[in-house]
Amino acid sequence: MSINKILFLALLAELAQACGQTGPLYLPDSPPPIYVPKEVPIEDEQ
Structure with a gap:
């Protein structure tokens, strides 16, 4: 085994x-x- 492999x-x-x-x-x-993120209801856009 060469010295390079040993080093x-x-x-x-x-x-x-x-x-x-x-x-x-x-x-x-x-x-x-x-951590469980709080569910925020999605409001429908009208």
Whole structure:
């Protein structure tokens, strides 16, 4: 394996470690609230 491939894989591994959420991973107790838009009646144009 050439040195370029080794360096590329090392760089790829470093980038993979740097992405994602910083902090403890956990499942929330309850799901987040879902936004439901208020229905507004459409007035007929006459």
